[in-house]
Amino acid sequence: MSDLLPYLFWEKQEGYLCAQHCLNALLQGEYFTAVDLSDIARDLDEAELAALNKTDEHNEGSEAKKSQNMDDTGFFSVQVLVNALKIWNIDIIPYGSEDCVDARIHPENEIAYICNLHEHWFTLRKFGNSSLRWYNLDSVLKGPEWISQTYLGMLLTQLKNDGYSIFVVKGIFPPCQADDYATSHPEANGSKKSADTDEEMLRAAIAASLLPTNDIQQESSSSSQAEINSQSTTSSSPPPTLEELRIRRLARFS
Incomplete structure (x- = not known):
């Protein structure tokens, strides 16, 4: 855009x-x-x-x-x-x-x-x-x-x-x-497709970056999971919760 x-x-x-x-x-x-x-x-x-x-x-x-x-x-x-x-x-x-x-x-x-x-x-x-x-x-x-x-x-x-x-x-x-x-x-x-792709990537990135982390290894794997999710056209990411979005926004504008 x-x-x-x-x-x-x-x-x-x-x-x-x-x-x-x-x-x-x-x-x-x-x-x-x-x-x-x-x-x-x-x-x-x-x-x-x-x-x-x-x-x-x-x-x-x-x-x-x-x-x-x-x-x-x-x-x-x-x-x-x-x-x-x-x-x-x-x-x-x-x-x-x-x-x-x-x-x-x-x-x-x-x-x-x-x-x-x-x-x-x-x-x-x-x-x-x-x-x-x-x-x-x-x-x-x-x-x-x-x-x-x-x-x-x-x-x-x-x-x-x-x-x-x-x-x-x-x-x-x-x-x-x-x-x-x-x-x-x-x-x-x-092309509307570009907007749809951006939307899918946004959702995937939010969901992946805010996955629950119980240890350092799981936390470090979240970024690679975001890339996999954003590039996949067949799998769907769960919609982020409002709390997840709030955390993301605070991190984004801090």
């Missing part, structure tokens, strides 16, 4: 500006700067303070409280992201809400997800309206990473279990080169 990489917009993590990186990866361009998001955060702070003063006359004229929408590290609240995306008529809806039942059943049918844990934000996005063209655009990675259709659902389950807030993105994105290319090439190299 590397054929799309030259067309993808992705920003490497800079300081604590992951909210900026998340939005720009979602929109596929340098649409927002830290200054833009700070302006939105200040507007929100002023609106919240005005609303507070209106409901409580004793607060009127009091010293402004610490911002709830940004801090000195570069972190921005979800309200900042919501208001930034309103400019493009794009909404984000909590993944666990009643409005997102379909997303939980068929996550590959959505266009993108925004994920947050503590101060970190990142984007999972589909390109060209193809379920075979999902990418993890997390700014802390070495670069964009392809996500298979099946692994997308597993990843979202992992993130939810690990405490992430997940938002389903609704709307129409501005045009970008990656979408144009993926629309004309919905399957890598024009």
Whole structure:
């Protein structure tokens, strides 16, 4: 799935500006700067303070409280992201809400997800309206990473279990080169077989690398077993459990 990489917009993590990186990866361009998001955060702070003063006359004229929408590290609240995306008529809806039942059943049918844990934000996005063209655009990675259709659902389950807030993105994105290319090439190299092969190899590698190990010899044999499983076209690997996937993800991003 590397054929799309030259067309993808992705920003490497800079300081604590992951909210900026998340939005720009979602929109596929340098649409927002830290200054833009700070302006939105200040507007929100002023609106919240005005609303507070209106409901409580004793607060009127009091010293402004610490911002709830940004801090000195570069972190921005979800309200900042919501208001930034309103400019493009794009909404984000909590993944666990009643409005997102379909997303939980068929996550590959959505266009993108925004994920947050503590101060970190990142984007999972589909390109060209193809379920075979999902990418993890997390700014802390070495670069964009392809996500298979099946692994997308597993990843979202992992993130939810690990405490992430997940938002389903609704709307129409501005045009970008990656979408144009993926629309004309919905399957890598024009073949669905390559995606199926990648999926089989992913499952085999997960299962093999997380086989129970009772001694050093058994542990050392797991890598060779992964190679055998990934190359076999006749044998099938058992699907990994959520706990196995969680361990794999923690190891992957540590």
